[in-house]
Amino acid sequence: MTVINSIITVIGTLIVALLVSIWLPGIERKFIHARIQQRVGPPISSVGIMAPIKFFFKQTIIPNSPMPRLFNTLPIISLLSIIAIFLIIMPQLYIYTVLTSIIAVVGLLKVEEVIYVFMGSLSKSVMSLKMPFPDIVKGAKHYNIQRSFLEELSSLRAFRLIAFGSFPLYIALFVPVVMSKSIYIEGIVLYQQINGPILFTLAGVLGAIVFFIGYMILLNEYPFAILKTKADVIEGPLMEYAAKYRAYLYVTRGFLMFVLASVFTTLFLGIPPNLFSWNIFITIAVALIFPILMAIMSAFSPIFTYKQFYPTVAGFSIIGILAIIFTFI
């Protein structure tokens, strides 16, 4: 395999991944949500493709933020970190062994999560405290009190999600590691080429379920969208993004769906994304199935507050740990 060849494969796969991923939000909305809700629904291109393009052509405004520049770079960092994850799991890059380990994937996913904390604390939207209204009057019940923006609230929640929310995902990531006794993606893939996919073992199935829940939490999809519930924080950390930065957010979300699905196929099926192999169809299929399942779940569940969130996360973490234990059997 020559270097040129590898580069073409990597870039080609990346482009195909991007192309597929922009359809995912539309498929979720039109085919699942709309049909369950017994309506026609938007065209599938609207949500994932046309909306970002439209935002790209909108006027770039300076966001209400103490550090507008930094604030606006955050979505780009987030997109880049996801692209990095995608690159790591591609076989062409396995030569850089140290970089292509599970630890790197976990690290980059953490970057993605931490970005929400920053987004939230840097955003000062008009939908929150900036709304002009004279409600602090003499004789008010609580007079001298620190007032917080809705986004700060969501940034706090993002922090909590880092602390406990994404637990299931990381536990699930370590099921293949323990099974193949290798923290390198290459090792995990090789193990599965010899012993068959991890998914087809008991531990693998449990791990996959836990992975799926982690996937939903990381994507902030209902019922785990505590970060951006309409009932209180409206859109939370994302509120101030406009124009092309909002477009990046849209693309990032679709791409994250795809990347997480390909992480899954790599780790649980032993099929890393590779454009010039028939297996790419399996990757794409998984990338389609995950959002569909997620959409069905989210159409039928109310949003969780911590009261439901903690037990759910704890429960699935336990299942994840069980899965890891089962790997030894």
Added chain:
Amino acid sequence: MKDLIRIFLEGIITNTKRILFKSDRVTDMELRNKILEGKIVPTEKVAEVSCIGCGGCANVCPTNAIEMVELPEPIKLMEGLVKDKIPVLDSIKCVNCYYCHDFCPLYALFGEAGTIHPNDVGIIELEISKLLDEPVKISEDKLAFISQYLSDSTILKKRKE
């Protein structure tokens, strides 16, 4: 628990059908076509046949939303009463105060459904000639009320000028 399983299973079946075959879709497709073709029309506001063309509604409207439009051919309703204008209501100006409806003589004098209404006037079947032949019983203060309305509106208009 049994309930839960039943609902779960039923849910899987109906929703699979919904997802795969678009079953149970309740969106109004006729309306969809109309909207896409731009064929949504406002409801009728004036029952043109039954209106006697007295112009009271136009006079009483606080926002001047009603304009009396000349009929191409005047219609003779009865001896001494010719209908040569009918009201046209401009929805953009109307504030839905019901003054026009409540002033329309068909309502105010005869107690029938008024021939103008800011929303949907509906189907009004009135034998105008018969109705007009009837002697009108109306109390003094109601007459005063109606006339006060008329003058009130004129005062308003003058003030604007």
Added chain:
Amino acid sequence: MEEDNKITDKKVIETEVTMGTVHSAAIEPYRVRLFVEDEIVRDAEITVGINHRGIERIMEGLPVEKANSLTEKICGICSNSHIWNSCLVAEKAIGIEVPERAQYIRVIMEELERLHSHMLYLAHGNEVLGHETFAMRLFYIRETVMELLRIIGGNRVQYGVSIIGGIRPRCELDEMRIQKIREGLNLIEEKITEFADRFVSDPMIMSRITGVGVLTQKQAIKLGATGPTLRSTGVGIDLRSEMESYAPFDFDIITQNDGDVKSNLLVRVLEIPEAIKIIRQALDNLPEGKITNRSWEMVDAPITKSYIEVPRGTLYHSYALEDGRVRNSIIRTPSIANIGAMQYATIGHHITDAQLAIVQCDPCFTCTDRAIQIIKI
């Protein structure tokens, strides 16, 4: 007092979170200040008055007919209730007898309005819960009621049915309309039963709504809660049982005992079949005859009061008559009575649940904002 334990020491409160005047959960303009400690609400303050349009003042000095049709514009949910009640005031003051048929039709409108108001409440509740699918289903069921209202009043909202002495002739119920109402009712009954079945056996929803926003009976009474919010705490007060217009009908007063979001939702769910029952009775026994009494003379009258039960509680209208014009108009609406309950219900809950606790009391502030002083910004 044990109930007051909920309100904690002021020192604990760390931050304040403000929502509104434009907010996705509220939709209507109102301002909620939540005083939180680690995302748990310790105290709440709801500011209304943003919606103030001065209706009572515009009514002042208007001829009574005009003032009455103005009251309809107080609210697009209870539009029939307001116009009905303010007509009742005039009828009481002048001593006008309303034909029985008109009274029946008013009751039918009111109960249809109750149906749509309750379904709207349930849909809004589900929306705040984050359950878009259920909210949409409820909106669809509600669509049938809206269609019925349109058939009768010519408009989906603001139908202008009542007038002093009866109802407007255009809203007369003929055979065709009666038939349509019956069909619509059957459809609604079937759909809502199906929905209620599904709703109460959903474990995820139940875990969100049980034990949230609890209002004890004592507190509810102390805070002056009214309507379904009061009934959800086990107090069986429903003014309909005392209203003359409802005398011919047989219906049950629904109560629940917990005072939480679940009880509130259930009270509304269970009131829907009762409302359908009332409409059916009214249609079956609809008396023949005139629909408006037009032979009355205007007299001057002192301040006259009237209370009725509207979907969301007790509504009060009062005014005096002078030369056929309205004087000293005062309106007190259910939502203003429930604000205390709303504030109280949020305490001790996570912010997301606090919003739900506010919504459980059916906040709708368009009618509330009348008697409030305007501050210049």
Added chain:
Amino acid sequence: MSLKSYSRARAVHVMLVYTGGCNGCDIEIVNCIFSPKYDAEQYKVFLTWNPREADVLVVTGPVTKHNEKPLIEIYNAIPEPKAVIAAGACALMGGVYKNIHGDIPSEEIMGPVENIIPVDAKIPGCAVRPEDVLSGVVAALPLLLDAK
């Protein structure tokens, strides 16, 4: 059609601001979006509560005093190109609160919406009919496209 206008026509984000009417218009508009019978999303119209995301601002109500400033702020927060749709008699004329009887000047109502922010399309009615809202929003699209 350029990609720019094409994409704009295929995804329209609508924000609803309610400035003190009677709830009637407001609920009818929410109805357009939430009732599967009307389903605004099939016309590529999406509801948002975030001005930064919105393209079209739908304003209902006569704009009461306390709502004037929030409305202006929200309007300013929407990035260009943007359009404003005033829905309902209140938003168009100040409704019965301002114009009924004409001779009572209102201190409470600052509207109609036109007095406060530029309005691009008007939807009459009290309350607006959902079909009017939808056809209004669909008709307002070309306006959006032509801008800039």
